Amino acid sequence: xxxxxxxxGLEVTAEQRERGVAVADETGAPLVDRLREYDDDLPCTAExxxxxxxxxxxxxxxxxxxxESGVAPVTGAKALHxxxxxxxxxxxxxxxxxxxxxxxxxxxxxxxDLVDADDAEFALAVYVExxxxxxxxxxxxxxxLAVDRTDPLADARSDVDDLL
Numbered sequence: 001x002x003x004x005x006x007x008x009g010l011e012v013t014a015e016q017r018e019r020g021v022a023v024a025d026e027t028g029a030p031l032v033d034r035l036r037e038y039d040d041d042l043p044c045t046a047e048x049x050x051x052x053x054x055x056x057x058x059x060x061x062x063x064x065x066x067x068e069s070g071v072a073p074v075t076g077a078k079a080l081h082x083x084x085x086x087x088x089x090x091x092x093x094x095x096x097x098x099x100x101x102x103x104x105x106x107x108x109x110x111x112x113d114l115v116d117a118d119d120a121e122f123a124l125a126v127y128v129e130x131x132x133x134x135x136x137x138x139x140x141x142x143x144x145l146a147v148d149r150t151d152p153l154a155d156a157r158s159d160v161d162d163l164l
Contacts (some may be wrong), residue, residue, distance in 0.1 A: 084138030089121040
């Protein structure tokens with residue numbers, strides 16, 4: 001039996017639907033209006049921040065989302081951080097090194113050598129360590145960055161109690 005014989009009589013009766021990320025936004029106000037409250041505290045305008053968040057939530061990288069909103073990638077990363085999104089260019093151990101430099105336990109050159117980061121990455125890491133997200137900003141993004149942060153493989157891993 002050939003493939004053409006198997007496929008004989010088959011017809012397409014339905015069309016495939018485009019599936020995107022499901023977002024439930026029950027805030028009622030447009031994102032740009034919700035971000036205007038933080039306009040003075042953000043490194044960019046509320047309009048640019050709204051475009052940045054929308055592009056980032058749509059799956060673009062921080063750099064691509066920043067370029068789409070008309071700001072530099074580092075500025076976009078700073079804005080996302082201030083809005084409560086986890087944006088950090090360094091691994092946890094490297095973050096500890098940056099904290100040690102901030103606590104004056106290391107020189108800047110030693111810290112840069114240990115983290116193996118370029119100037120922009122190091123500067124962003126310092127910014128993230130020295131600036132807390134804006135209070136209430138995460139709530140202003142309600143629905144815009146709706147990401148399921150649960151571990152999809154959690155049920156596949158053994159717990160310590162499972163080994164006993």
